[in-house]
Amino acid sequence: MKLDTCLLAALVALVLPLCSWTAALSSHEDNMVLSSTVTSGHWKFNDVTNISTFLLDPDTGMLYLGARDAIIAVDTAKTLMYRKIMWNVTEEKSSSCVTKGKTEADCNNYIRLLEFLGDGRIYACGTYAFDPQCAFVNISNFTLEKFEDGTDKMEIGKGKCPFEPSQHYTAVMAGGILYTATTSNFLGTLFDISRATGVEQERIRTERSINWLSDPEFVSSAFIQEDQNNNPTGEDDKIYFFFTEVAKEYDFYTKVKVPRVARVCKSDIGGMKTLQRRWTTFLKAQLVCEDRGSGQRFNILTDVFTKQHEPGDPSSTHFYGIFTSQWEREEMSAVCVYSLKDITKVMDGPFKELKRTCENWMNPEPVPTPRPGQCLNNALKAQGFDSSLKLPDKVLTFMRDHPLMENSVVAAPLLVRNGVTYTKVAVTLTPLSNSKHNATVLHLGTDHGELHRIAVVGPNATLLQEIPLFPASESINNILLYKDDALVGSPNSLVKLPAKGCSLYNSCEMCARAHSLGCVWSINKAACSLAATESGEVLKSDVLISRCGSSTERCSPEIKDLPVSEGLHVLLPCVQVSPRPCHWKHPPQRHTRRHLSDLEVRVTSESNGTYMCFCEEAGREQPACPRAAFRLLLQEPRASLSALQSSSRQFVASYILSFLVGVAVCVFVVCLICRHHKRGGGGHSSSTSEKGRDLLPSSDTPQSPSSSSLFSEAVPFAEKRNGTLNGHGGHISERKCGYIYTNSSGLKLQDTSLHLVDEFPGRERAGLEGEEEGLGDGLSEIGEGLSGLEEELAKLHVLRGAPLAQCEESSI
Structure with a gap:
């Protein structure tokens, strides 16, 4: 028997249980899939990232995007079609940037400025590896202007574009002259508001004083x-x-x-x-x-x-x-x-x-x-x-x-x-029916890829829509309104969707929310439309309210009884129709935490009672409307929880035991071979050698139970993240943690009753079967010693169950 073979056996005993455990955990990783609810154009730029700048030609509908090392032209009338110009940094410039302490990712060319010059060209400026440069884009053939030697025609962009991609920056073109507010040095410590182009003598800036600009x-x-x-x-x-x-x-x-x-x-x-x-x-x-x-x-x-x-x-x-x-x-x-x-x-x-x-x-x-x-x-x-x-x-x-x-x-x-963290805003004004005033519709982008539409009429604000457009990891960084459409951008994608009209609201309830915009629900078409265009076919406001659910019904929610066990976490939902705040009333002795308008409750022996959510919908002068009500009923803990803990302890103990047995057997066999060589001297006594070969296949270590049974049936807990439970355009972002999630149909408990095997393999005596003559006594002693070790491991209190997967965000 060679020493390498013995060590390999020990390694296998260690790795096999670990592999099965890892496979069980990986089987629960969710793949994030972007599913858009819009029916308009959706551009996904797989080969372009870090889109940060929008420039629209209102005459042609051509949209120009500034990204990393690229300028994109999108014809908003033709879905899924775009043109691209690559504007890369030279290798020499990139290497120089890295030697100055910047990362390779930052030492690219991030296009931060796109402005029309009025002569058929676009003025484009980029960070260009922390050495801002500006170039000229010929609109007709969509190419960068070049010198006679074929190199890109560029000029210094200091004061026109920031050095660092993430630096805050703004610029505007006024009468063909560029005005900017940006940093003006490599370290990002000097700030200027300046006239950046035009006659050299008229290029002026702010005074370098903290009284003028302070960080x-x-x-x-x-x-x-x-x-x-x-x-x-x-x-x-x-x-x-x-x-x-x-x-x-x-x-x-x-x-x-x-x-x-x-x-x-x-x-x-x-x-x-x-x-x-x-x-x-x-x-x-x-x-x-x-x-x-x-x-x-x-x-x-x-x-x-x-x-x-x-x-x-x-x-x-x-x-x-x-x-x-x-x-x-x-x-x-x-x-x-x-x-x-x-x-x-x-x-x-x-x-x-x-x-x-x-x-x-x-x-x-x-x-x-x-x-x-x-x-x-x-x-x-x-x-x-x-x-x-x-x-x-x-x-x-x-x-x-x-x-x-x-x-x-x-x-x-x-x-x-x-x-909610809003990142971008755009505004449309909608005339009110039978009124000279306008309603303000706010189009708000969030840092989790959602577009929210909110109507503001006087002191009242009504949440109309919450539309998930991008993955939760992509924030909305541009919203541009063009004709009746909204062009919404993230660092990797672009979406075009309708921005105006009552047809946006595809349910009776959503149409009722937009009633202040003159929208009413059509009986014949089962669609939302302007009252003036559907005379004779539309419902009156009082009938509309009764059909969609009166305020009395909405403000008298049914109390749902939820049986819970001590130690669990329950997330109680509250649908926030208005952007005005919501609050909860609950028993005084409780352990709670807010998640948007929802309430997380950690169940204790004192958690019994009624939990009610109240939301302001008509302003502070009107009483808050109850939107949700739950009654928590404390019950005995489920038997499956104790079964999980017991099974987890057996799993970890068996895993450690198998590893120790493998190591002990290998050490014993090595010592046995060494003793044999010392006594036999160099290769005679073939009977002893045969005994050594027979011993190896007779060893039998306890087999660890497969950990897949512990996790393969587990259902991930859910926690609501950045959104409201809204069946009409709402969005729920979930985070897998240890919560029990409830919805309008009742309570969905975490299925902790895992499908375990009938019993784990018994902790067998870790000795060697079929002992050969002359070695039985020694092997018996080792078996007894390992059996005692098994009993000691079973008493360890630290082995209290396998850890669950860490929290990770996903979007539904």
Whole structure:
């Protein structure tokens, strides 16, 4: 017998039970499959990743996408067809980037800017391995312009595009000139809002001062062009920038972030002496998004959508912003809207000043004339100030030291949602039937690949749809509205789906929610349509409510009895129809945790009682509506749980025992062979050698039970994740953990009664069968010793059951 053979036998004894255990665990891994509920176009770019930029040609419907090392052109009228330009980084540039400490993934070319130049070309800028470069795309043949030697025609992109792919950034084209807000150095420590193109002498930027920009995170920008036919005061065009920065006016123990809006004027070209090549019109103000009822303030701005409420009237512009809170641990999002008139009023108000003597912010000394930060208009030109170069130094000095306004632009949230993180917003205005006012429909993208539609009419917000578009790992990073469609993008995909019309709501209940938009349920067509187009065939509002379920029925849910056992976790669902908050009433002695509007309960001996969910649907002035009710009934633990624990202990004990037996047998045989060679001396006494060969196949170690029986029948627990239980467009993202999940049809308990074998193989005596003459005594002693070891292993308290699979997220 060779030593290698013995060690191989021991290794097999160790690996076989482990392989069966691993196979059992792997049999429960779910493959995530994307299933889209939309019927419109869906583009999946398998060879392109990190799509971050949208540019739409409204005349042709061609959509241009900026991605990693590529620019894509998608004809939105032709599904599944697109063209691609590869714009890669040279090997030399990539190697240089890696040697500077950056990862290979970051040392690619991430296209962050796409803008039309108006001459049949697109201006494209990318990070280009932390050395921003810009190129020109010929639209007609969709190629990059090249030099005569065949190389790509590029120019320096510093100040036009960020260095790092993940850096916050925004840019806007105004009159053929590019205005950007980005970092301007390799380390990402310098921030500029600048005029990045145009005449070299007119390329100006912000002052490098924390009073101007303090560690900002740029979000969005907008160009507001005055109406040439209706501008009696001759006001200049303006560019607005939205960002979040660290507030210097609050002296707290920690950094306080605040959302800001900043404004510069299009004709500003800097000062003559003071503020040379710097903005002379840079003003900023704080945005306040506060729920006055609860006092909750949202201070992190994540996205802004610009919308003219009256097309052609710049003064009717509104800015819709998504906010989160710096202080809340749970996911929470709010949407606030600010009018251009309110922002202009604050910009024309008092300035904020820091008095160094007492370290308190207060109003400054009298403001010089002409007013600092004012854009050029007819009145200034009449006084001889037809250029920012002619402004007095005292005005520019005051402007340099006082960029912040005293007052804030205040708004109350249109909606607040717990457990949801919104990433992008787009807005459509829908005329109300029999009213001059419009309803606001918010198209909101989440960080879990969902599109939510919410209608806002006055103080009431109604959740219309929750549509899963992408896997939960892909956040929505672009929403663009074109004609009657919405183009929604993630880092890897693009979806086109309808954005307007009552036909979006394919059930009576969903149509009833959209009743404020003029939608009613048609009897003949069994479809949702506008009331004006279906006269004579549509139900009246009171009949519609009674057909879909009256408010009395919806607010009187049936109490469901749920038998539970101590130690289990139960997830009680609550359907959140409105984006307004929900709350639970339950027994005082309980162990609970919120998951969106649902409630997780850890069952204890004191968990018996009624659990009811109340949701606000008509505003704070109306009483909350009960949406769900459950009664937990504590019962004895199921016998299968104890069977699982007992079987698990036997499984682990048998596994360890088989390994130890294999090692002991090999050691004994090796010692036996060594003793034989010492006595027999070199290869005689064939009878002894024959005995040694007969001993090997006679050894028999206890066989470990296959672990597949422990896990093959297990049903994964479910926990709701980021969504509502909505049968009409709702989405449930689940996480496999140790929960019991309930739905509207009742309780679905975890099937812990595993189909075990009738009994595990007995812990056999770990000796050798068929002992040869002269060795029986020694083998008997070893068998007795291993039998004693078996008894000791059986007493170990640490072997209390096999571990379950760790939590992992999936999307349904």
